[in-house]
Amino acid sequence: xxLPASHQPPATAASRYTRxxxxxxxxxxxxxxxxPVAAAGRAYSAAGPxxxxxxxxxxxxxxxxxxxxxxxxxxxxxHHTATANVTDYSRQRAIAxxxxxxxxxxxxxxxxxxxxxxxxxxGAFVLEGRHxxxxxxxxxxxxxxxxxxxxxxxxxIGIENEGTYTSQAPPAAQYAALADLCAHIxxxxxxxxxxxxxxxxxxxxxxxxxxxxxxxxxxxRDVATxxxxxxxxxxxxxxEDPVWDLVRQTTGRPxxxxxxxxxxxxxxx
Ligand SMILES: [Zn+2]
Numbered sequence: 323x324x325l326p327a328s329h330q331p332p333a334t335a336a337s338r339y340t341r342x343x344x345x346x347x348x349x350x351x352x353x354x355x356x357x358p359v360a361a362a363g364r365a366y367s368a369a370g371p372x373x374x375x376x377x378x379x380x381x382x383x384x385x386x387x388x389x390x391x392x393x394x395x396x397x398x399x400x401h402h403t404a405t406a407n408v409t410d411y412s413r414q415r416a417i418a419x420x421x422x423x424x425x426x427x428x429x430x431x432x433x434x435x436x437x438x439x440x441x442x443x444x445g446a447f448v449l450e451g452r453h454x455x456x457x458x459x460x461x462x463x464x465x466x467x468x469x470x471x472x473x474x475x476x477x478x479i480g481i482e483n484e485g486t487y488t489s490q491a492p493p494a495a496q497y498a499a500l501a502d503l504c505a506h507i508x509x510x511x512x513x514x515x516x517x518x519x520x521x522x523x524x525x526x527x528x529x530x531x532x533x534x535x536x537x538x539x540x541x542x543r544d545v546a547t548x549x550x551x552x553x554x555x556x557x558x559x560x561x562e563d564p565v566w567d568l569v570r571q572t573t574g575r576p577x578x579x580x581x582x583x584x585x586x587x588x589x590x591x
Contacts (some may be wrong), residue, residue, distance in 0.1 A: 370506035371499060373440070374449040375456050379417045381424055384435035388453050389467040396477045397517040398504055400538065401438065401470060402530040407485045411445030411495075419484055420449045427469070437469035438480035444492070446499035451482065462510040472525050479507055487531030501541055505548035515545035515553055 403423070408415065424436040431437070439455040442448050450456045451468075458464045459479075470480030483500060485492055492500070508515055520538055521529035546553040 370509075371448050371502040373456055373503075374413075374416070374420075374447060376450050376453050379420045379449055381420070381436070381450075381453065382428070384453050385428060386434045388435055390454060390458060391465050391467055391476055392463075393465065393477070394463060394511045395465045395479045395507075395513070397474075397479075397513065397519055398507055399471050399474060399478045399480050399519050399521055399524065400500070400530050400534065400541070401480060401482045401521045402487045402534055403441075403482050403484050404486050404529070404531075405484060407490055408444060411443070411493075413445070413447055416441075416443035416445055416447035416449060416484075419443055420451070423451070423482065431469075433469045438482045439466065439468055439470070440479070440503060441482045441484065442496055442500050442503060443484045444496050446493070446495035448499055448503050451480070455479075459507060459510055462512070465511075471521055474524050478519075479511075483530065483534065487534035488528065489531075489533060491533045491537065497537065497541075501544045501548060504541065504545045508545060508549060515542045515549060515551070518542050518545065 403419070405419070420436070420441055423438075423441065427433045427437045428435065435453055436451040438451040439459075440448060441451050452466050454466045455468075458466050465476075465479065468475045468478075468480050470482070471478060474480075481500065481503065483492060483496065485496070491497075504515070504518055507513065508517075518538060518541055520535045521527050522535060543553055
């Protein structure tokens with residue numbers, strides 16, 4: 323599919339990031355094998371990706387003030403929205419998605435605002451979710467209490483990726499936007515790239531889908547590349563993760579996503 327001239331993610335991304343000329347050794351091979359070319363080897367720019375704020379996408383006011391926590395987040399948690407894998411990659415679609423998620427989270431789930439901190443559309447647009455998430459990210463010192471992952475809402479940044487990634491992988495541009503956003507978050511909060519997880523690492527859910535979940539080791543490597551730091555800490559091993567063990571012992575392999583990630587028909591055009 324041809325993207326509109328106003329939104330071609332590789333060209334846009336190239337203007338924000340300087341491409342590294344060299345990737346060496348096994349790292350480069352692993353990255354190239356696992357990932358779309360557009361996602362590999364980019365260095366991180368402190369300017370970060372463009373993030374469409376709540377005011378810019380026309381968010382409703384939160385039903386009560388969002389809570390700003392005095393602590394930095396300890397990790398990033400990746401989700402998928404479990405919505406259709408649309409081929410509308412426009413900014414308008416991204417904004418419609420952000421509004422639909424907020425409507426669902428507030429009116430059906432009864433939450434005070436959008437649950438997650440950030441959203442990445444299939445067209446690679448990045449949007450603020452819960453109010454104040456962007457301002458606090460820029461502060462680098464605090465985070466907004468969220469509603470995206472039970473037990474993790476005061477210590478993690480939640481990112482919803484538009485689509486269903488159980489059997490399909492995300493588009494290359496969306497993946498690159500996710501990596502850019504994660505690098506920006508890690509940079510501002512001083513997080514190592516190893517602290518990127520999937521929703522299923524903490525709750526009984528299929529989220530973020532087998533295909534996106536399988537990309538997380540590559541995502542950690544790509545974020546480390548953007549930050550210019552080696553991925554020195556050991557990657558999490560689910561077999562040794564006490565939280566995951568508890569989930570597995572009590573529920574077995576998670577059968578389905580919950581927590582409001584299935585948007586009812588009609589909320590999206
Ligand atoms: Zn999730």
